[in-house]
Amino acid sequence: MENFMIFNFFSNTKANSEKILISSSNSKLKNIDNKNNIGILLINLGTPKTFSISDIRRYLREFLSDNRVIEISKYFWIPVLYCFISLLRPFKLRKLYKNIWTKDGSPMLVNSHNQVITLKEIMRKSGFHVEIELGMRYGDPSIKNAINSLVCNKNCSRILIIPLYPQYSSSTTGSSISFVTNHLTKFRDIPEFRFLKRFNIDDFYIDSLVDSINNFWNKNGKPEKLIVSFHGIPFSSIELGDPYYQDCLETYLKLKKTLNIDEGQIEMAFQSRFGYLRWLSPYTSDRLHSLAKEGFLRVDVICPGFIVDCLETLEEVDYDYRRLFIDSGGKEFNMIPSLNDNPFWINKLSDMIKLSLQNW
Structure with a gap:
């Protein structure tokens, strides 16, 4: 797949080769099994x-x-x-x-663990033997511990690394790639590894979003306006060459086309502005206020940059933005949930993983 960054280090061409250790005590040769397992590392931001x-x-x-x-x-x-x-x-x-907070803990962590559990079961049923770990860029379970588990405990010589950020940014995917690479290259026997850099317009992702939106609308009816709200970043990052805005725009355009929705029923905006610097706009909060004042009675919001629900979706969007829209004159506000452990999404994700592991 063209979106993969591939790093192969010291790859052994003999599939069933053996490692040979020389005992320092008696200089006898000992054979130990070669590492042949494949690992999958799912990465998210943290909590x-x-x-x-x-x-x-x-x-x-x-x-x-x-x-x-x-x-x-x-x-x-x-x-x-x-x-x-x-x-x-x-x-x-x-x-x-x-x-x-839920009785089981942080929603991001609970949803992420559920993704791993569901993915493991789907991969097992399909006959693919892979080891799957979850690593958070910040906090626990840490990326370091996840990698150590795959390499040291589960004997993985090849690792497919999937940062769960559909749209690439230096502050998310870039940070994860930098951190993972730094840790992996500390091993004496560096495993082969591949990164999924972005999947902002890949069918497995767009189809999952469309399925989620249509299921929500089949149960609740359609809104007058759908806002596709992405996490914002400082505008200065774009000026420095970050491709994030372009990735978001491509996601929005493909989603709009696949949904087959009228131009006036959908728009793109950016949330989670922090500080006083200029960030990507239009701001979701400003658009919700304006739409209510313009007489829109129902607005739905989906946040496709968040693969699991977290503080930014559950608190900022579903609470703060809901209150903003209603207080500004709107009547009905809905946040369409993130993909989380939606079976359709996890099946699509597993199909992508299987395709990525071919000939590896």
């Missing part, structure tokens, strides 16, 4: 372990210390992060996380 102040603070410090996320001088940023943001912001975030 605090609990909604306690200390766990949120720990998560924020790790997340906002990533220089692909905050692209300003660390000499300026780290004191600001540690002395102000990570001290004050957790008190606000605690309430927001508490509002969405």
